[in-house]
Amino acid sequence: MQLVTEDNITELAARRWSSAHDPRTAQVMAALVRHLHAFAREVRLTEPEWMAAMRWLTETGQISDDKREEFILASDVLGLSMLVVQMNHAFDAKATPATVLGPFHIDGSPEKEFGGDMSDGLPGTPLYVTGTVRGLDGSPVAGAILDVWQADEEGAYESQIPGIDEARLRAKYATRPDGTYCLRTIAPKGYSIPMDGPVGELIGGTDISHFRPAHVHFLINAAGYEPLITHLFQEGAEYLDSDVVFGTKQELVVTFEARDPGPTPDGGEAAGSWLEARYDFVLQPV
Numbered sequence: 001m002q003l004v005t006e007d008n009i010t011e012l013a014a015r016r017w018s019s020a021h022d023p024r025t026a027q028v029m030a031a032l033v034r035h036l037h038a039f040a041r042e043v044r045l046t047e048p049e050w051m052a053a054m055r056w057l058t059e060t061g062q063i064s065d066d067k068r069e070e071f072i073l074a075s076d077v078l079g080l081s082m083l084v085v086q087m088n089h090a091f092d093a094k095a096t097p098a099t100v101l102g103p104f105h106i107d108g109s110p111e112k113e114f115g116g117d118m119s120d121g122l123p124g125t126p127l128y129v130t131g132t133v134r135g136l137d138g139s140p141v142a143g144a145i146l147d148v149w150q151a152d153e154e155g156a157y158e159s160q161i162p163g164i165d166e167a168r169l170r171a172k173y174a175t176r177p178d179g180t181y182c183l184r185t186i187a188p189k190g191y192s193i194p195m196d197g198p199v200g201e202l203i204g205g206t207d208i209s210h211f212r213p214a215h216v217h218f219l220i221n222a223a224g225y226e227p228l229i230t231h232l233f234q235e236g237a238e239y240l241d242s243d244v245v246f247g248t249k250q251e252l253v254v255t256f257e258a259r260d261p262g263p264t265p266d267g268g269e270a271a272g273s274w275l276e277a278r279y280d281f282v283l284q285p286v
């Protein structure tokens with residue numbers, strides 16, 4: 001007979017979960033049991049609090065679907081997503097740092113030419129992002145694919161807008177033989193994470209800022225290099241010091257320089273004023 005006490009319940013449960021057939025699952029589940037129990041002991045969790053937590057988890061699942069990822073959002077605002085990124089992408093100090101993927105990346109974006117416009121006439125200040133992709137030794141990386149995505153002027157991503165059946169503010173660009181790339185888009189704005197769900201309800205009861213600073217997302221793939229998931233943030237943007245998902249790093253903050261009408265980095269000509277962000281990505285070899 002198994003006589004359970006407050007003192008032995010943790011060891012009993014951890015031992016039971018250590019019987020998982022897969023060794024890694026056994027390790028993870030036994031540790032999860034120990035840490036969950038330690039958490040409950042530390043805060044002396046009450047039954048109403050336990051029930052409130054169960055309801056919160058249920059609602060977080062119920063509001064999620066193939067486009068809304070409330071659990072990822074919960075992980076993001078707790079700092080767990082960024083911790084996992086940091087632990088798993090410990091690049092060389094010279095390499096461009098990685099950040100969170102976030103919930104808004106969509107596979108299969110259309111390929112655009114050097115300087116191609118991924119904003120397709122959407123309202124906003126024209127922004128050219130241009131520079132090189134290089135290895136740690138400075139050698140240019142030809143044929144690297146930059147998968148780029150961002151929010152519109154209202155802070156909305158494609159997946160948040162109903163009825164969209166074409167790629168919106170997302171595209172893929174390849175580097176040229178000398179490692180250079182150039183994309184044309186519109187200046188991103190800072191935005192709030194979705195506040196109409198269980199995560200927003202929780203944050204609403206705190207002093208936490210629920211905004212992200214203005215940024216463009218990048219996923220860069222090149223043969224022989226680690227994939228790089230990162231963002232570029234606008235220098236001087238609001239919320240740089242309080243990014244709700246902990247994604248900002250000084251190395252990823254870039255100046256959006258104001259430019260007058262005239263020649264653009266893709267060899268074209270701008271009729272109005274525009275912005276230019278220059279950034280050289282450095283990839284970590286495999």
Ligand SMILES: [Fe+2]
Nearest residue numbers: 102151215217
């Ligand atoms: Fe974003």
